[in-house]
Amino acid sequence: MEEVFVSSDEEEINEENNRCDGSLEPNSVHEDEIPKVGTIFSSKEELEGYYKSYAQSIGFGVTKLGSKNGDDGKKYFTLACSRGTKYVSKSKKLLKSNPITKIQCKARLNACISLDGTVTISKIALEHNHGLSPNKARYFRSNKILDPRSKRRLELNDQAGINVSRNFRSMVVEANGYENMSFGEKDCRNYIGKVRRLRLGVGDAEAIQNYFVKMQKQNSQFYYVIDIDDKSRLRNVFWADARCRAAYEYFGDVVSFDTTYLTNKYDMPFAPFVGVNHHGQSVLLGCALLSNEDTKTFTWLFTTWLECMHGRAPNAIITDQDKAMKNAIEVIFPKARHRWCLWHLMKKVPEKLGRHSDYESIKALLHDAVYDSLSKSDFMEKWEKMIEDFELQDNEWLKGLFDERNRWVPAYVRDTFWAGMSTTQRSESMNSFFDGYVNSKTSLKQFVEQYDNALKDKVEKENMADFGSFNTVIACVSHFGFEFQFHKAFTNAKFQEFQVEVAYMIYCHACFDRLERSNSIYSVTENKKKFDKIKDIVFEVSFNEKDYELQCMCCLFQFKGILCRHILCVLKLTGKTESLPSSYIFSQWRKDIRRRHTLIKCGFDNLVGNAELQRVDKACAAFYEVASMVINNDNDLSKMMNLIKEIKSEFTSQEICPEIIEEDDLVHNQVTKILDPVPTRSKGRPPSKRKSSKLDQIGKKLAKKRIQKRSQGSGNHQSHQEVI
Numbered sequence: 053m054e055e056v057f058v059s060s061d062e063e064e065i066n067e068e069n070n071r072c073d074g075s076l077e078p079n080s081v082h083e084d085e086i087p088k089v090g091t092i093f094s095s096k097e098e099l100e101g102y103y104k105s106y107a108q109s110i111g112f113g114v115t116k117l118g119s120k121n122g123d124d125g126k127k128y129f130t131l132a133c134s135r136g137t138k139y140v141s142k143s144k145k146l147l148k149s150n151p152i153t154k155i156q157c158k159a160r161l162n163a164c165i166s167l168d169g170t171v172t173i174s175k176i177a178l179e180h181n182h183g184l185s186p187n188k189a190r191y192f193r194s195n196k197i198l199d200p201r202s203k204r205r206l207e208l209n210d211q212a213g214i215n216v217s218r219n220f221r222s223m224v225v226e227a228n229g230y231e232n233m234s235f236g237e238k239d240c241r242n243y244i245g246k247v248r249r250l251r252l253g254v255g256d257a258e259a260i261q262n263y264f265v266k267m268q269k270q271n272s273q274f275y276y277v278i279d280i281d282d283k284s285r286l287r288n289v290f291w292a293d294a295r296c297r298a299a300y301e302y303f304g305d306v307v308s309f310d311t312t313y314l315t316n317k318y319d320m321p322f323a324p325f326v327g328v329n330h331h332g333q334s335v336l337l338g339c340a341l342l343s344n345e346d347t348k349t350f351t352w353l354f355t356t357w358l359e360c361m362h363g364r365a366p367n368a369i370i371t372d373q374d375k376a377m378k379n380a381i382e383v384i385f386p387k388a389r390h391r392w393c394l395w396h397l398m399k400k401v402p403e404k405l406g407r408h409s410d411y412e413s414i415k416a417l418l419h420d421a422v423y424d425s426l427s428k429s430d431f432m433e434k435w436e437k438m439i440e441d442f443e444l445q446d447n448e449w450l451k452g453l454f455d456e457r458n459r460w461v462p463a464y465v466r467d468t469f470w471a472g473m474s475t476t477q478r479s480e481s482m483n484s485f486f487d488g489y490v491n492s493k494t495s496l497k498q499f500v501e502q503y504d505n506a507l508k509d510k511v512e513k514e515n516m517a518d519f520g521s522f523n524t525v526i527a528c529v530s531h532f533g534f535e536f537q538f539h540k541a542f543t544n545a546k547f548q549e550f551q552v553e554v555a556y557m558i559y560c561h562a563c564f565d566r567l568e569r570s571n572s573i574y575s576v577t578e579n580k581k582k583f584d585k586i587k588d589i590v591f592e593v594s595f596n597e598k599d600y601e602l603q604c605m606c607c608l609f610q611f612k613g614i615l616c617r618h619i620l621c622v623l624k625l626t627g628k629t630e631s632l633p634s635s636y637i638f639s640q641w642r643k644d645i646r647r648r649h650t651l652i653k654c655g656f657d658n659l660v661g662n663a664e665l666q667r668v669d670k671a672c673a674a675f676y677e678v679a680s681m682v683i684n685n686d687n688d689l690s691k692m693m694n695l696i697k698e699i700k701s702e703f704t705s706q707e708i709c710p711e712i713i714e715e716d717d718l719v720h721n722q723v724t725k726i727l728d729p730v731p732t733r734s735k736g737r738p739p740s741k742r743k744s745s746k747l748d749q750i751g752k753k754l755a756k757k758r759i760q761k762r763s764q765g766s767g768n769h770q771s772h773q774e775v776i
Contacts, residue, residue, distance in 0.1 A: 085109070086178070087161055093171045096129070096163075103131050103161055104194055111184035113192030117160070125167055128174070132160035134192060135182055157181050190234065197234045198243055204668070206240055207247055213505050216241050257286035264291060273297060273652075275338075275360045279352060288349060290356045292338030295511065298649035300337050300361050303327035303640065306368040306469060307337060309377070310393075310476040311345060321345065322499075325357060328471035330641055331517040331545045336507055337361075341499070350380035358384060368468050370476060372396045373460075389468045392460040395475040397453070398422070404449045414442050425463045426591070426605055466607040471640070472614075518650070520544055521643045530554055533630035534623065538637065546614070546641035553608075553617040562593070562621040571596050574625065576604075576618040591618045595626070600633050613638035 085106060093099040100114075107114045113134030120128055139154035162175035189195055202223065209219045220237045227233050257278075264276040273294035279287045304327060311321040324339040338360060340353050358365060368389040371377045373396060381390050398419075405414055421434035435454065444450055458464045462474065521543040528535045529551055538550050556578075565575045574593045579586060594603045602609075602623075608616035615636055623629055639645065683689050 087173060087176050089173050089176055091173045095169065096165060096171050099163055099171045099173070100131065107133075107192075108189045108195045109186060111186040111189045112159070112180060113189070114194040122164070127165040128162065129165075130160055130162050133157040133180060134194060135180075136160060155182060187231075190231070191236070195234070196236065196239055198239055199234070202235070203243060206244055210244050210247070211505075213502055216244055260286075260289065267293070271652075277356045277360075287343045288340060288352060290338065290340040290353060290360070292357075292360050293507070295507075295649050295652040296335075296337050297360065298652055299327070299329070299335050299647075300364075302645075302647050302649065303329050303335055304337060304361065304364065304366055305640070306370070306471045306473065307366040308473060308476050309369060309371045311342065311372075311374075323353065328473070328640075329514060330643065330645075330647075331514065331521070331543050332472070332549070333514060333517065333545075334510065335514070336510060339503065345374070345376060347376040347379040350376050351383060354380050354384035368470055370470065370473055372476060389465070390459060391465050391468075391470065391474075392456070393474075393476040394422075394460055394462070397460055400449075405447075408442070410442055414438065414444070417441070422461060425461070426589075428463050431457070431461055431463045466611045468610065469613060470611055472612040514650075517543065517545065518643075526551070532620075532624070534620070534632050537631050541637045541644060542641050543643040549612075549614050553614060553620060556617045557621055557624065560617050560621045562618070562625045564625075565592070568594075570598060571601075574622045576621050578618065593618050593622045595622055597626070602636070609636070609638075613641055 087103065087106060093102065104114050114131055115134045115136070117130040117132045117136070119130070122128055135153055135155050135157040136159070137154050138156050139152045157180050158177050159180045160177050161173060163171050163173050165171050205223070206216075206219055210216075216237065220240050224230055224233060261278055264274070264278075268274040268276065271294045274291070275293075275297065276289070276291035278289050281287045306327065308326045309323065310326075311323045320341040320343055322339065323342055325337040327335045327337050329335045338357055340356075342349055342353065365385045366388050368391065369381060369385060370391045370393060371381070373392045378390065381388065401415060401418065402411075405411055405418075408414060417434065417438040421431055421438060425431035425434060439445060439450070453460070524544065526539070526544055526547055528539055532554070535551070535554055538547055542550060559579045560576050562574050562576045565573045567573070571594045574595060576591045576593055578589050578591060580589050592605045595601070602615075602619050604616050604618045606616050606618060608614060609619070615632075623632075679692065683692055
């Protein structure tokens with residue numbers, strides 16, 4: 053979020069002119085409220101408050117002109133109209149001058165501070181050389197007050213990822229209109245920017261390291277590594293909290309990895325490791341911010357992540373079609389099954405084959421070969437037919453895909469457990485948590501804080517799903533014993549997926565085909581609907597009754613951990629519907645397992661260890677409770693306000709700082725000072741958060757050309773009419 057700091061009176065008055073009309077309101081100040089020479093005040097602050105209150109009721113702003121020490125030991129100072137003194141322009145652009153507020157208004161108040169501390173008005177000038185407007189007085193900087201309660205609310209909402217605009221609008225609604233606000237949206241932005249600087253520290257890289265050190269101090273299982281270059285400049289960052297590391301024990305068999313999300317002013321891609329939990333939800337297993345996307349960087353990242361997870365590599369990993377990732381995975385995870393994201397790959401089809409005269413026919417055959425091939429031989433037959441029919445033997449892109457078919461074709465990879473994933477959508481859905489919270493100006497420290505918010509959101513969703521599976525049941529749709537068996541074992545989300553297979557048994561017909569050694573082979577014909585067309589597809593199911601081994605050529609159980617409708621039909625045919633061996637009740641989907649990661653508190657609570665914030669929160673909570681119970685009418689409100697005044701006067705002798713500042717984050721024992729990465733230079737609007745493919749870029753260029761042609765056409769038509 054871009055930080056805007058406004059301090060000049062010119063911009064304040066410019067805002068006033070934009071929002072209000074130029075009408076003048078009559079002076080409604082009582083005679084006793086007008087400042088008079090000789091009036092004595094107990095302190096300078098009391099006089100300033102009095103004069104500002106008078107100025108607001110009249111309709112002008114107040115500024116301090118200066119102060120000096122007199123020979124008599126007294127101190128003299130001046131409060132004046134904010135439109136006083138003379139404006140001297142320093143701009144070299146004479147034709148683009150800024151609005152001027154200084155018009156040498158002579159209205160002012162002179163006062164002196166006596167040796168006993170009392171303050172006396174020594175001189176007063178009340179006449180102004182400009183119009184006054186009480187209704188517009190709230191726009192003057194001197195009349196803008198951001199109270200401690202509003203500051204606290206801004207800080208908490210900022211840490212929760214709520215932007216300043218929404219934050220301010222909620223305050224306007226609460227105050228019942230802009231006219232009742234004592235500050236503006238720009239004041240909120242200025243304050244949040246100041247608080248962030250205090251919270252984040254001077255350097256982005258140093259701040260993120262201090263933040264990690266603090267998190268590790270709270271939980272020793274928090275893991276982070278910061279990679280720096282030869283000039284001590286931050287290059288790559290990896291971190292994983294204790295909950296992520298514990299969750300990997302249960303959900304680390306298959307991992308999605310993606311780097312297509314640009315999140316910060318350094319354009320460092322966000323690289324999350326994402327797994328699937330027992331509810332089918334995405335779960336973070338560590339993440340990184342990278343300065344580069346070459347083999348060396350990915351090798352560093354995968355090595356670091358493997359060390360974080362105690363040397364246990366995933367069984368399968370899914371990424372986009374990136375050569376650098378492929379090289380690094382082959383080195384660091386040699387035994388892991390590596391799959392390319394099918395969606396990213398098929399998205400390139402129009403770009404690579406779109407210019408072919410028979411593109412639509414090629415596309416249809418390609419989709420049929422990829423998505424509808426039940427076996428490797430089936431895929432080979434369809435692929436070869438497509439190549440021969442359209443003479444695509446020289447197409448290098450298709451050649452490359454065919455050579456790497458074991459990394460992306462469903463018929464080649466479905467025999468491995470992928471938790472139902474065929475794309476990196478899990479990683480991209482994790483990225484969506486940051487949309488609206490980060491942009492091209494976001495600092496690294498701000499991003500890490502938003503990661504913490506996203507993690508807490510994921511944990512809360514998992515806790516809610518756990519409660520749902522614990523507290524509610526889903527009725528069975530059949531009388532089969534195996535459905536009731538899964539009903540007791542699976543979480544609600546996964547049981548519903550199993551129920552889909554049970555329901556679709558009605559479209560399947562099983563019959564015995566042949567006997568191969570000790571395996572009985574069954575043919576299951578499924579009546580499938582695709583694109584408004586219905587066709588029969590035959591699946592083969594192998595059943596070894598002695599060892600109770602079942603296997604279907606669709607490989608749904610291997611791929612997703614859910615028994616398919618074809619196997620269920622064979623069980624129905626053979627009369628074995630009462631129960632199944634525990635090996636077919638996939639452990640990752642069970643709800644009756646107590647998992648260690650659920651006992652670990654996620655993230656980092658900024659209130660922990662900050663006694664001042666805890667005291668303030670307790671006092672506010674107690675007051676809200678009393679106020680909601682006791683204040684029922686205006687008489688109760690009056691009594692409560694009197695009590696508050698008494699309490700306030702009792703504590704006036706104590707110094708109370710309204711600023712809420714975190715404890716010092718500096719790490720004093722750093723051997724090497726880490727420098728920030730080099731920010732990217734950009735012009736105009738912030739770039740897209742996601743990397744765009746060549747196809748997207750071509751599409752945008754074509755759309756831009758069409759708009760230009762349309763505008764030129766309309767321009768020519770208009771000029772032609774003018775000539776006529």
